[in-house]
Each structure stands twice: as C-alpha cells, then as structure tokens.
Amino acid sequence: HRLAIVSRWTTDPAGNGNATDYWFAPQTFTAAQPASRAVRGTGDGVGALDKWAVFINPALSSDNSNRIFFFAIGWHASNAVTGRPYHDIMLIDNTTGQQVGGATYGNPMLPARDTSRPDIARLYGNQYQNAGESGFKIGLQTPRFTFGHRYTLVSRYASDENGSNAVRQSYYLGQINQDMVNYGDGHDFFN
Numbered sequence: 001h002r003l004a005i006v007s008r009w010t011t012d013p014a015g016n017g018n019a020t021d022y023w024f025a026p027q028t029f030t031a032a033q034p035a036s037r038a039v040r041g042t043g044d045g046v047g048a049l050d051k052w053a054v055f056i057n058p059a060l061s062s063d064n065s066n067r068i069f070f071f072a073i074g075w076h077a078s079n080a081v082t083g084r085p086y087h088d089i090m091l092i093d094n095t096t097g098q099q100v101g102g103a104t105y106g107n108p109m110l111p112a113r114d115t116s117r118p119d120i121a122r123l124y125g126n127q128y129q130n131a132g133e134s135g136f137k138i139g140l141q142t143p144r145f146t147f148g149h150r151y152t153l154v155s156r157y158a159s160d161e162n163g164s165n166a167v168r169q170s171y172y173l174g175q176i177n178q179d180m181v182n183y184g185d186g187h188d189f190f191n
Contacts, residue, residue, distance in 0.1 A: 046124060047076035047134070049153055049173040054145065070101055070142045075117050075135045076155035076171050077128035084157035087115075089138050094175065095149040101140035104161055151176040 010019040052072040060067035070091055081087075091101040105115060121132030128134070136155070156170040 045076060045078035045080065045171045046128065047074060047155055047171050047173055049074040049176075052153070052176060054142075066141050068142050068145045070140045070145060071138065072153055073135075073137050074153070074155075074173055075120050076173070077120055077124050077131040077134040078157060078171070079128055081130045081157045084159050086158045086161055087136065088156050088158055089136055090154045090156075091140060091142065092152045092154055093144070093146065093149050094152055095146070098144070100144040100151075101142045103136070103138040103140060104158075105136060 005024045007022040007024070008015060008019050011017045012019075050073045052070070055069045055071065057067045057069070072089070072091075076087070087105040089103045089105075090099050092098070093100045115133045115135045117132060117135040120134050124131040152175050153173040154170045155173055
C-alpha cells in the first residue's frame, strides 16, 4: 500500500470549504512480517521481542561504563526444553560479532517471576510444552553498547548455567536498530 498524510487547514470544522493542504511524502507499506519470526537453522519454536529500550542514566557521569542499560520483554516457546532447564538470552552486536550482554533464567518449566505468559499458553499451549512459562524480562548493564551498531537478541535453552548442551538451533528474536535512546534509570520500563 502507498499512503500519504495530508495536513489540512480549513474554514469548516468538517474539513470542507476553503482549505490549504500540505501533502507529506507518500510512504509504501507492505504486509507486516515480524522480524521475531526470522528463525535461523532448523528446530522448533516460536517467539517474539515484545518491547525493548536503551536507557542512559543521567545521574551517572559520562565516563561511568555502568550508565547504559538495555531492557527487553519477550518470549520463546520451544519443545527443546526437555533436559535443558536454563533459558539464555543474549544480546549480540552484529557489527562486531560479539556478545555484549546476557541473562540466564532457571527452569522454564517451573513457574518463575516474570516468565508466565498465559497469552502464549492460549495460542501455543497444545504445540509447545513451555508456552505458558516462555516469557522473559531482562535488564542488562551494557558498558560495551555502541550507538549506531545493529544488535540481535538471541534466545536458547541449555542444560546448565554455562550454556552447555544448548539447543543447536538458537531462536533469533529480531534485529534491533538502535537509533534512539531514553534518558533515566529505566525503573518504569516494566510497568
């Protein structure tokens, strides 16, 4: 679809009558294809990155590497969780190829804080054994975060906290193009 926004000043509240229009440049839109569905390799699973943000805490000095935080909310349902009770979330800098942050959750088959996803259980509960507990909410201090780089959030399940016996097929939750930043400590992000 090709759409344009028109700003109109008119003498009539209904938008008719004497008018002056400004036409903004038309934009072309295609059917939405969620980046979070871009699964690489083989294996099973579905997931999405629901919300993310980068915060710079202005209360900390500019030379303090702990002032940059990355926050994300999402989910990853998979049948590959059997024997792999740890859920790893990794933030990868696509520009350098390096992992710049990560978080590990305990057993996704047991109810845990911030993993419950009844909406995903309703959608995929008959297909994926961990659908109802597939969520994650992470806040990462990312001193190696570089503005202008592109990032990918990756989800996988492993048998221990060190990532051993991880699922061969990691789930790529979409590319993040960081071209904006929020100022604050991020305390209201998860609300």
